[in-house]
Amino acid sequence: MRRLIxxxxxxxxxxxxxxxxxxxxxxxxxxxxxxxxxDGTPIALAELKGQAxxxxxxxxxxxPCREEIPALDSLHRxxxxxxxxxAGVSIDVINDTAQIxxxxxxxxxxxxxxxxxxxxxxxxxRAIGVPSTYLIDREGVLRWRAIGAVHASDARLRAxxxxxxxxx
Numbered sequence: 001m002r003r004l005i006x007x008x009x010x011x012x013x014x015x016x017x018x019x020x021x022x023x024x025x026x027x028x029x030x031x032x033x034x035x036x037x038x039d040g041t042p043i044a045l046a047e048l049k050g051q052a053x054x055x056x057x058x059x060x061x062x063x064p065c066r067e068e069i070p071a072l073d074s075l076h077r078x079x080x081x082x083x084x085x086x087a088g089v090s091i092d093v094i095n096d097t098a099q100i101x102x103x104x105x106x107x108x109x110x111x112x113x114x115x116x117x118x119x120x121x122x123x124x125x126r127a128i129g130v131p132s133t134y135l136i137d138r139e140g141v142l143r144w145r146a147i148g149a150v151h152a153s154d155a156r157l158r159a160x161x162x163x164x165x166x167x168x
Contacts, residue, residue, distance in 0.1 A: 022124060023123070026142050027142070027143075029141050029142075030134075030141070033124045035120075036115050037112070037113075037114060037115075038114070043087075043114055045136065045140070048085055051085050052083055052084045052085065052135070052136065052138055052161070053084075053134075054076075054087070054133060054135050054161075055087050055125075055133065055134045055136065056072055056087070056088045057121050057127050057134075058130050058131045059092050059130050064131055064149040065130055065149070066107060067149055069088070069104060069107040070107060071150055071151050071152040072086055072111065073109050073110055074152040075152050077110070078152075080111075084165060086111035087111065087114055088109060088113045088114065090104075090113060090114065091119045091121065092117065093117050095117075100115070101113060125142075131147075131149055132147050132148075133146045133150050138164070138167070143163075144157065144160040144164075
């Protein structure tokens with residue numbers, strides 16, 4: 001019992017309390033999450049409240065991620081005029097931001113790219129692999145998630161985008 005109490009205290013000291021109570025659940029407001037833009041400036045989901053967000057977790061070494069970047073860009077181009085923000089969160093640990101940006105832009109990504117080399121996003125959103133994609137409505141509520149590559153023609157995703165962007 002003493003060991004268990006010690007482990008809980010240590011987890012809390014290391015921010016573990018956020019892991020226990022700060023994970024995203026469908027139909028619930030997403031917990032606080034922040035990363036950094038590719039220029040190194042911080043960005044938090046809270047800054048995007050009022051806009052719908054399609055948050056995609058990816059890495060340069062992930063083959064399905066490479067295949068879905070053009071689909072995400074297509075969704076970005078189609079739905080951003082209606083208030084959708086597509087954000088690609090790279091969990092690459094390499095320090096060469098230019099390499100990450102060049103990789104994504106080379107595959108057609110024109111949407112914002114963020115960095116999370118510590119992979120905090122996986123704890124917050126319970127990502128079990130990459131790619132993982134999450135749709136957050138204008139009020140900050142998690143409405144949809146997918147593990148694996150998304151496709152621009154996915155009828156369920158498109159219906160959820162239409163619903164979220166219509167305010168429903």
